[in-house]
Amino acid sequence: MKRKKESTLTTLNKLRYTLTRRDKFIIIFLVLATIAFSIIETFSISIIMPFISFASNPSLITKNPISHEIYTFFGFENTLDFMVAFSVALVVFYIFRMLYSIAYTYAQSRFAFRKFHFFAYRLFGKAVELNYADFVQRKVDRIRANITQEALQASMYIQNFLQLFAEIFTIAILYILLLITSWKMTLVLTILLALQVLLISKTLNKKVQKMGHIRAQMNARFNEIISKTFGNFKIIKLKGNQKQIFDEFERASMERTNAEILTQTILPTPRFILESLGFSILIGCVAYILITYKNVDAVLPIISMYALALYRILPAVSRILTAHAQMNFNARSVSLVYEDLLYHTDFEDDEPCAFEDKIELRGITFGYDARKPILKDFNLTIHKGDKIAFCGESGAGKSTLVDLIIGIYKPQEGAILVDDTELHNHNLRSWRKKIGYIPQTIYLFDGSVAENVAFGSKMDEQRVIEACKKANIYEFLQEHSGIYTRVGEGGILLSGGQKQRIGIARAIYDNPEILVLDEATSALDTATEERIMEEIYDVAQNKTLLVIAHRLNTIQRCERKIEIHKHRA
Structure with missing residues (x-):
C-alpha cells in the first residue's frame, strides 16, 4: 500500500507532541541564542566594510559621524592609532564569535542528542509497558528498530530543524543589510536565488523523502533477517540454505545502500549549484557597480560587502536546503516514534494484594x-x-x-x-x-x-x-x-x-x-x-x-x- 507523504508542518506537529515542557523552555532559549548568533554573524560581515573603507581612505574616519564620535571619545591622536585599536577590537570580537559559535553548536547538539536518549528511553518503556495481548501482535524487530535507529533519526530531524531556523534568521538579517546597501541589486539577486532554490527543492526533496521511507523499511527488514537467521542457526546449517538467506539479506542491503547513495549524492547538490550561481552573480554585481559608479575606490566597500554577504549567504542557503532535505529524509522516523509514543498502554500499579486463602x-x-x-x-x-x-x-x-x-x-x-x-x-x-x-x-x-x-x-x-x-x-x-x-x-x-x-x-x-x-x-x-x-x-x-x-x-x-x-x- 502506497503511503501518503506528509507535509513538513504535519511532521513538526507530531514532533511538538513529543516535546516536554522543559524541552519547550530549552527551545525558547535556543531561539534567543539563535537570534544572538545571527546578529553576531551579521555584525562580523558588516563590520568588514567600514574597516576596509577606513584602511583604504583614513580621512573617512573623521568624516563618518559614528567613527568620529568613537575617535573623539577615546581621544586618539591620529588615524593610525584608531586603526590599530580597531584591528585589535576586531580580533577580540572574532575570538568571541568563535567561542560563542562553539557554545551555540554544543547547546544545539546537546539538545538534539538528549532527545535521542529521551526517545529511545520512552520507546523502550512503552514497549515494556505493552500488555501481553498487544505485544504478541506487534513485530519485535520493528520495535527494536524504532528504539535503536529511528529514535536517532528523529533526533537528527530536530537538529536539522534548529540549523535550518538559525540559517534562515541569519540570512534575513543579512538580506536587510543588503537591501539598505543596494535594494535594486538585492532584488535581482533575490529573484535569481529564489528561482534556483524553488527548482532544487521541487526536484530533489520528494526523492529524498522517498529514500527516507525506504531506509526506515530496510532498517526493520535488516533486524528481522538477522533475528530469524541467528534464532534458527542450527536449522540453517542442517538445511544448507545459506544462499537463500544471503540473497534475502543482499536484496535488503542493496535497497538500503542504493537509497543512502542517492540521498548522499542529492544532499550536497544544492551547494554545487548555488556556488556556481553565486560566483556568477558576484561577477555580475562587480560589473554592474563598476558601470554604475565608474570609480573603483568608491565601489570597493560595496563590492566587499556583497562579496562577504554572498560568501555567508550562499553556504547558508545550501545548508537550509540540505537541512530541509535531511528533515524530509528523517520525517518517517519522526512519524514512527510519534506513533509508538502515542500507542495506548494500560496504567498498572503495585497496590498490596495478599494471597492467604x-x-x-x-x-x-x-x-x-x-x-x-x-x-x-x-x-x-x-x-x-x-x-x-x-x-x-x-x-x-x-x-x-x-x-x-x-x-x-x-x-x-x-x-x-x-x-x-x-x-x-x-x-x-x-x-x-x-x-x-x-x-x-x-x-x-x-x-x-x-x-x-x-x-x-x-x-x-x-x-x-x-x-x-x-x-x-x-x-x-x-x-x-x-x-x-x-x-x-x-x-x-x-x-x-x-x-x-x-x-x-x-x-x-x-x-x-x-x-x-x-x-x-x-x-x-x-x-x-x-x-x-x-x-x-x-x-x-x-x-x-x-x-x-x-x-x-x-x-x-x-x-x-x-x-x-x-x-x-
Missing part, C-alpha cells in the same frame, strides 16, 4: 478475537497450597486460562478475585510478583548463569546459589565457573535439561508463592522429565502449583486435575 475465577470469558471466545463463563476456585493440573486437547485454552490467572491477560467478562479482592490495574503488579513462571521454552541470553537466574531482579549471589541448589544445577556449575558459568546465546552451551533447571532457578529466585509450569518439560526425554518434575514438586512443597501438561506422568502428583474443553461458539 484462595483465588476465584467468576464467569470468565476471554478470546483473542472477541467474537470467538476461547473461555466462556468459566468458574474455578484455587486454594492456597493446591497442586493443580490443567489438561485438555491442544488449543482448548489451558495456557490462556493460566495466563489469565497470573495476570498476563485480562478477562473480557467476569472477574478474578484473590482473597475476595478483585484483580485490577492497581494491584496487578503486586499480584504478578507472587508468580514464578517456567515456560516450555527457556530463553537464556548470552551471559552468566547468575545474570540469567536473577534476570529482572537485584543480583544476590547467595540467593542465586540457593536457587541453583534447589534446582539441582549447582553441582554441575561447580565443575565449571560456578554461578558465573557462561550459557551462550539462547543457552546454546547447555543441554536441554540444564537450561530447564536454570529456568526453575530463575522462577524460584524471588521465592514466589505460586509456581506455574507451562508444558515446561515437554521437550525433554522421559527420564530427564521425570527427574526435573520430582525436583519441581520438591521445590513447590509449600507453594501453590499450577501445571499445564500433556503427559500423564508429569501430573501424577497433582491433587486436582482440571479438564479444559474447546469452547464451541
Whole structure:
C-alpha cells in the first residue's frame, strides 16, 4: 500500500507532541541564542566594510559621524592609532564569535542528542509497558528498530530543524543589510536565488523523502533477517540454505545502500549549484557597480560587502536546503516514534494484594478475537497450597486460562478475585510478583548463569546459589565457573535439561508463592522429565502449583486435575 507523504508542518506537529515542557523552555532559549548568533554573524560581515573603507581612505574616519564620535571619545591622536585599536577590537570580537559559535553548536547538539536518549528511553518503556495481548501482535524487530535507529533519526530531524531556523534568521538579517546597501541589486539577486532554490527543492526533496521511507523499511527488514537467521542457526546449517538467506539479506542491503547513495549524492547538490550561481552573480554585481559608479575606490566597500554577504549567504542557503532535505529524509522516523509514543498502554500499579486463602475465577470469558471466545463463563476456585493440573486437547485454552490467572491477560467478562479482592490495574503488579513462571521454552541470553537466574531482579549471589541448589544445577556449575558459568546465546552451551533447571532457578529466585509450569518439560526425554518434575514438586512443597501438561506422568502428583474443553461458539 502506497503511503501518503506528509507535509513538513504535519511532521513538526507530531514532533511538538513529543516535546516536554522543559524541552519547550530549552527551545525558547535556543531561539534567543539563535537570534544572538545571527546578529553576531551579521555584525562580523558588516563590520568588514567600514574597516576596509577606513584602511583604504583614513580621512573617512573623521568624516563618518559614528567613527568620529568613537575617535573623539577615546581621544586618539591620529588615524593610525584608531586603526590599530580597531584591528585589535576586531580580533577580540572574532575570538568571541568563535567561542560563542562553539557554545551555540554544543547547546544545539546537546539538545538534539538528549532527545535521542529521551526517545529511545520512552520507546523502550512503552514497549515494556505493552500488555501481553498487544505485544504478541506487534513485530519485535520493528520495535527494536524504532528504539535503536529511528529514535536517532528523529533526533537528527530536530537538529536539522534548529540549523535550518538559525540559517534562515541569519540570512534575513543579512538580506536587510543588503537591501539598505543596494535594494535594486538585492532584488535581482533575490529573484535569481529564489528561482534556483524553488527548482532544487521541487526536484530533489520528494526523492529524498522517498529514500527516507525506504531506509526506515530496510532498517526493520535488516533486524528481522538477522533475528530469524541467528534464532534458527542450527536449522540453517542442517538445511544448507545459506544462499537463500544471503540473497534475502543482499536484496535488503542493496535497497538500503542504493537509497543512502542517492540521498548522499542529492544532499550536497544544492551547494554545487548555488556556488556556481553565486560566483556568477558576484561577477555580475562587480560589473554592474563598476558601470554604475565608474570609480573603483568608491565601489570597493560595496563590492566587499556583497562579496562577504554572498560568501555567508550562499553556504547558508545550501545548508537550509540540505537541512530541509535531511528533515524530509528523517520525517518517517519522526512519524514512527510519534506513533509508538502515542500507542495506548494500560496504567498498572503495585497496590498490596495478599494471597492467604484462595483465588476465584467468576464467569470468565476471554478470546483473542472477541467474537470467538476461547473461555466462556468459566468458574474455578484455587486454594492456597493446591497442586493443580490443567489438561485438555491442544488449543482448548489451558495456557490462556493460566495466563489469565497470573495476570498476563485480562478477562473480557467476569472477574478474578484473590482473597475476595478483585484483580485490577492497581494491584496487578503486586499480584504478578507472587508468580514464578517456567515456560516450555527457556530463553537464556548470552551471559552468566547468575545474570540469567536473577534476570529482572537485584543480583544476590547467595540467593542465586540457593536457587541453583534447589534446582539441582549447582553441582554441575561447580565443575565449571560456578554461578558465573557462561550459557551462550539462547543457552546454546547447555543441554536441554540444564537450561530447564536454570529456568526453575530463575522462577524460584524471588521465592514466589505460586509456581506455574507451562508444558515446561515437554521437550525433554522421559527420564530427564521425570527427574526435573520430582525436583519441581520438591521445590513447590509449600507453594501453590499450577501445571499445564500433556503427559500423564508429569501430573501424577497433582491433587486436582482440571479438564479444559474447546469452547464451541
